[in-house]
Amino acid sequence: MSTTVQPTGVVPAGQTGSSGGSTMPSASALQNEFLQLLTTQLQYQDPLQPVDGTQFTSQLAQFSQLEQLSNLNTSMGSLSNNVMASNMIGKYVTTSSGDTARVTGVSFQNNQTSLVLSDNTTVSMSDITEIKNTQ
Numbered sequence: 001m002s003t004t005v006q007p008t009g010v011v012p013a014g015q016t017g018s019s020g021g022s023t024m025p026s027a028s029a030l031q032n033e034f035l036q037l038l039t040t041q042l043q044y045q046d047p048l049q050p051v052d053g054t055q056f057t058s059q060l061a062q063f064s065q066l067e068q069l070s071n072l073n074t075s076m077g078s079l080s081n082n083v084m085a086s087n088m089i090g091k092y093v094t095t096s097s098g099d100t101a102r103v104t105g106v107s108f109q110n111n112q113t114s115l116v117l118s119d120n121t122t123v124s125m126s127d128i129t130e131i132k133n134t135q
Contacts, residue, residue: 030066034063038056078111078113081113084125085113085125089104090102091133093115093132094128096129101117101118101119103116103118
C-alpha cells in the first residue's frame with residue numbers, strides 16, 4: 001500500500017498556492033511538519049519491510065541542518081537591521097506620522113531595534129518613511 005503524505009502549507013511542484021505568493025514557515029512550524037511526516041511514515045510502513053534506521057537518522061540530520069540555517073538567517077537579518085539602524089545616526093528621518101527629527105541613537109530592547117530621535121522619542125524602524133542627510 002503506497003500512501004503519499006503532503007504536509008500542510010507545502011504546494012506540490014507545478015502548482016501555485018491560493019495567494020500566489022510564498023512565505024517561509026517558522027522553524028517551529030517546520031519542526032511540527034517534519035514530526036507529523038515522520039509519524040505518518042511510521043504509521044503506514046510495512047511491518048515486514050521496515051524503513052532502514054539510517055534513513056531516519058539522515059532525515060533528522062537534514063532537518064537539524066535546515067533548522068540551524070533558519071536560525072542563522074534570522075540572526076543575520078537582525079544583525080543587518082542593527083547595522084542599518086546604526087548607520088542612520090546623524091541623519092534626519094520622517095516618521096509615518098509625518099514628524100521629522102534627527103537620529104541621535106539606537107535602542108536595542110526585546111529583540112526590537114528602534115531609533116532614538118533628537119526630540120527624545122523612540123521610533124521603530126518600520127515607522128520610518130524617509131531618510132535624509134540634511135533637514
